[in-house]
Amino acid sequence: MTWELKTFEQLTNLELYAILQERTAVFVVEQHCPYQEVDGKDPASYHLLYREEGRILAYARLLPPGVSYPEASIGRVIVKQSARGRGLAKELLRRSIAFIQQELGEKAIKIQAQEYLKDFYGSFGFAPVSGVYLEDDIPHVDMVLYQE
Structure with a gap:
């Protein structure tokens, strides 16, 4: 059980392959969204992953300011379906926020959240900064966390 x-x-090539495989399984297959999963932002990003027995169970892409938004961002947040309900999403978000604030020194983090997860992200201090809109036929809302 390791966070990296x-x-x-x-x-490594195998790690990148596993990450792309899991992201595609969740965002393209599970959520029925045919879109360009490999979007060119990975080389500029940090990759936070949690593994058990060599398998990636949780993952988030941490983007420095200027990659997706003027603010830093957290994206491609996934927990493998078989590992859901264990608190991994909360720990993943906690670690993602801590890295961006403490290591990158950023005070604002912007996310594009699926609307049904608005309260989950709100529990970490994220607040909506847009109305609800459709992205790949899924309701989304932009949210920002500001560190005092």
Whole structure:
């Protein structure tokens, strides 16, 4: 059971393959969203992953300011379906926020949240900054966390 944070260059070929496989399984297959999963932002991002017995069970892509938004961002947040309900999403978010605030020194984090997860992200201090809109036929809302 290990949490790891890596730059794109630190990922092995097998790790990158496993990450892309899990992201595609959740966002393209499970959520029925045919879209360009490999979007060119991975090389500029940090990759936070949790593994058990070599398998990735949780993952988030941490984007420095200027990659997706003027603010830092957290994206591609996934917990493998078989590992849901164990608190991994909360720990994943806690670690993601801590890295961006403490290691990158950023005070604002912007996310594009699926609307049904608004309260989950709100529990970490994220507040809506947009109305609800459709992205790939899924209701989303932009949210921002500001550190005092």
